[in-house]
Amino acid sequence: MVRVKSRCGNCGEVALSLEDILLVEHGDGDGTFYTFICCTCGGAQAYPADSRFIDFMRMNGTKPIVLAHPIERKQAEDAPPICWDDLLDLHLLLQEDS
Ligand SMILES: [Zn+2]
Numbered sequence: 001m002v003r004v005k006s007r008c009g010n011c012g013e014v015a016l017s018l019e020d021i022l023l024v025e026h027g028d029g030d031g032t033f034y035t036f037i038c039c040t041c042g043g044a045q046a047y048p049a050d051s052r053f054i055d056f057m058r059m060n061g062t063k064p065i066v067l068a069h070p071i072e073r074k075q076a077e078d079a080p081p082i083c084w085d086d087l088l089d090l091h092l093l094l095q096e097d098s
Helices: 051-059 071-076 084-097
Strands: 003-008 012-017 022-026 031-037 044-048 065-067
Touching (some): 031 051
Parallel strands (some): 022 065
């Protein structure tokens, strides 16, 4: 079984199997990260993955999960920022429903 070494922020160096690692590619071009749950403390860890590590994971059969933003985010990019009046309107609308 192939093992790789990484670091846990709490425990220091940890040895992981490839099945312990989740490769996550941000669909907006913010890069690829690898994440795992530390087998000692149970803490979630995430670190940037360089191209060598991504190639290594791909060669061993791991494909990255691609995170895409919801379509609503794209639509909201052209909208004006939310303001206090918007919040007050929402508050009044929520009171009407109850
Ligand atoms: Zn740990």
